[in-house]
Amino acid sequence: MRSDRAPRSLTLAAIGGLLFLHLPIVLIFVYAFTTEERTYQFPPPGLTLKWFAVAWHRADIWPPLYLSLRVATVSTAMALVLGTLAAAAMSRARFFGRDQMSLLILLPIALPGIITGMSLRSAFSVMDIPFSTFTIVLGHATFCIVIVYNNAVARFRRLSGPIVEASLDLGANGFQTFWHVILPNLGSALLAGGMLAFALSFDEVIVTTFTAGQQSTLPIWMLNELVRPRQRPVTNVVAIVVFAATFVPILIAYYLTRTGHETAGGGK
Amino acid sequence: MSFATEPQGGAQPVSHPARGPGDRLTGLFWRNPRLLTALLIAPPLIWLGVVYLGSLAALLLQSFYSIDEFSGVVVREFTLRTYGELFRPANLDIIVRTTTMAASVTLASAVLAFPIAYFAARYARGRWKAAFYLGIMLPLWSSYLVKVYAWKLILAKEGIITWAADSIGATPLLNAALALPVVGGNSLSTSYIGTFLVFVYVWLPYMILPMQAALERVPVSMLEASADLGATPRQTLRRVILPMAMPGVIAGSIFTFSLTLGDYIIPQIVGSSRLFIGQAVYQLQGTAGNIPLAAAFAVVPIVVMLVYLSLAKRQGAFDAL
Numbered sequence: 202m203r204s205d206r207a208p209r210s211l212t213l214a215a216i217g218g219l220l221f222l223h224l225p226i227v228l229i230f231v232y233a234f235t236t237e238e239r240t241y242q243f244p245p246p247g248l249t250l251k252w253f254a255v256a257w258h259r260a261d262i263w264p265p266l267y268l269s270l271r272v273a274t275v276s277t278a279m280a281l282v283l284g285t286l287a288a289a290a291m292s293r294a295r296f297f298g299r300d301q302m303s304l305l306i307l308l309p310i311a312l313p314g315i316i317t318g319m320s321l322r323s324a325f326s327v328m329d330i331p332f333s334t335f336t337i338v339l340g341h342a343t344f345c346i347v348i349v350y351n352n353a354v355a356r357f358r359r360l361s362g363p364i365v366e367a368s369l370d371l372g373a374n375g376f377q378t379f380w381h382v383i384l385p386n387l388g389s390a391l392l393a394g395g396m397l398a399f400a401l402s403f404d405e406v407i408v409t410t411f412t413a414g415q416q417s418t419l420p421i422w423m424l425n426e427l428v429r430p431r432q433r434p435v436t437n438v439v440a441i442v443v444f445a446a447t448f449v450p451i452l453i454a455y456y457l458t459r460t461g462h463e464t465a466g467g468g469k
Numbered sequence: 470m471s472f473a474t475e476p477q478g479g480a481q482p483v484s485h486p487a488r489g490p491g492d493r494l495t496g497l498f499w500r501n502p503r504l505l506t507a508l509l510i511a512p513p514l515i516w517l518g519v520v521y522l523g524s525l526a527a528l529l530l531q532s533f534y535s536i537d538e539f540s541g542v543v544v545r546e547f548t549l550r551t552y553g554e555l556f557r558p559a560n561l562d563i564i565v566r567t568t569t570m571a572a573s574v575t576l577a578s579a580v581l582a583f584p585i586a587y588f589a590a591r592y593a594r595g596r597w598k599a600a601f602y603l604g605i606m607l608p609l610w611s612s613y614l615v616k617v618y619a620w621k622l623i624l625a626k627e628g629i630i631t632w633a634a635d636s637i638g639a640t641p642l643l644n645a646a647l648a649l650p651v652v653g654g655n656s657l658s659t660s661y662i663g664t665f666l667v668f669v670y671v672w673l674p675y676m677i678l679p680m681q682a683a684l685e686r687v688p689v690s691m692l693e694a695s696a697d698l699g700a701t702p703r704q705t706l707r708r709v710i711l712p713m714a715m716p717g718v719i720a721g722s723i724f725t726f727s728l729t730l731g732d733y734i735i736p737q738i739v740g741s742s743r744l745f746i747g748q749a750v751y752q753l754q755g756t757a758g759n760i761p762l763a764a765a766f767a768v769v770p771i772v773v774m775l776v777y778l779s780l781a782k783r784q785g786a787f788d789a790l
Contacts, residue, residue: 206592207588207591207592208702211584211587211588211592212588212592214584214585214588215584215585215587215588215589215601218581218582218584218585218673219585219601219604219605221581221670221673222604222605222608222670222673222674223604223607223608225616225619225620225623225670226608226611226615226616226619228619228622228623228629229615229618229619229622232622240625240627241621241622241625241627241628242627242628243622243627243628243629243631243632244632282512283512283513283516284513286509286510286512286513287509287510287513287514289509290506290509290510290513291510293502293505293506293509296503296506296510302510302514305514305517305518305521305522306513306517308517308521309517309521311727312727312731312770312771312774313727313728313730313731313732313747313770314731314732315731315732315733315746315747315750315751315767315770316525316528316731316767316770316771317521317524319528319750319754319763319764319767320521320524320525320527320528320767321520321524322754322760322763323524323527323528323530323531323760323764324523324524324527324528326527326531326543326760327527327530327531328527339520342516343516343517343520343521346513346516346517374488374491374492374494374495375491375494375495375498375499375505376491376494376495377491397610400610401610404612404613404614406613406614406734407731407732407733407734410751411751411754420612420614423614423618424614424734427614427617427618427621427738428737428738436618437618440612440614440615440618443612443614443615444611444612444615446612447610447611447612448607448611451606451607451610451611452603452607455603455606459599
């Protein structure tokens, strides 16, 4: 059909737009192999693999990496519990304050990170709470709830009908129904939500700078290197690690949910 | 799932005697569905209510405190003086600069996003549809800092743009752009042009997705009707497609606008040394130790967004959402 062929200019603009979105990332990989460590000279004067070894032996990279992994794991776990509970409640019934509740869940991600960050910072200051891993987790878990919630709520809505009634009719109590019927059905949505939440937390820097105090997560380490660079290609190696740590979970989340109507990641 | 093999899956009378606390609780929830809803909602409600709303309240509270100019100690007394400081010329400059940047970034994102969103919504099928979806999703989710860093590499004085301009003989063009007043600078990575490019790059997917969602809802038959009634493709675009894309543009612009207003990393890494709201907040709460003024500054994006949302609402932007 004639009308189903895109005009050439539109096709070119669309593909050009996609390339614009992807090509810059490729440069991160290129610069990880350059022999030039003091400037961002292009094209690289030579190629080398040594920066991967150098990064491996840099002692200042490992503690931030461990901290980021710890924070992302704990925040994801908390967000999974809180987000699933919220999704379960919101899909059950219309109740007083339901719209306000969904706004409240959305708010931490709808408002710019600096407001979430500065709010938490103000609260810690008003209540004299010292910075710790816990203060970082507090912020991360808060904005991860909505990610899990978004993934779970659509699945819950689909589940709440006949399948649950069938389970109850067959004599299972509410807990057995949850364990044997709801949870297995919810599984892939929760896994996808958890993956996205992990990726978001592992990479987060804006809120974290306000809640970390003197601690350094991997993104904060990277930020410091961006402001005061030394051994620039090492930063690229770390950037590749951070990129992979967010890229892989997103791909998994996509493949877990692509068959459903609620593909993961539509709203960040 | 395997209902058939579950031992308890057999037909049991519905009104069997309670087998344990699980059954008794199930009965209780069956009789009081509101109780279960309340128990489910309580933990997330308490978390968000205490941690998030509590923090927002603390932010507002702090913004009404002030700092003692001699001792640098926060005076915990209600005052509007801190908000008054926002209207000093230097601070007003920061607010105007950030809002202008947010508006230009939003406009540019909308223009750049349209062909991608329209192609993905209207023409991409099967494999291409999936490719476009992933092609927009992956940059949206992939590491924010890595993306900003990539642009630091691109825009550096000795970087790929300078090299490319040199190879195709466009160096005078690049120098002319950098010689522009206000937006130019020593190199792309220290100019507003650079800051602008990075903002557009980083927030573009946030504009594409809602725009694509809006365009998916344009029925092909409507476009055919427009053509049948004698409209040229250009007229169809202007009179039919663009108006129907508007709700998506508004939804996307809320993201691009608010994210630009609140960002402090991009202008710090790529840009001139002139401050944006986010940087002001960060520096005031950190090195300067002036949490009240930082808090007042952080309220500015909220106010600007509320004004923006009410304007959009008055324009009927949400009617179609």
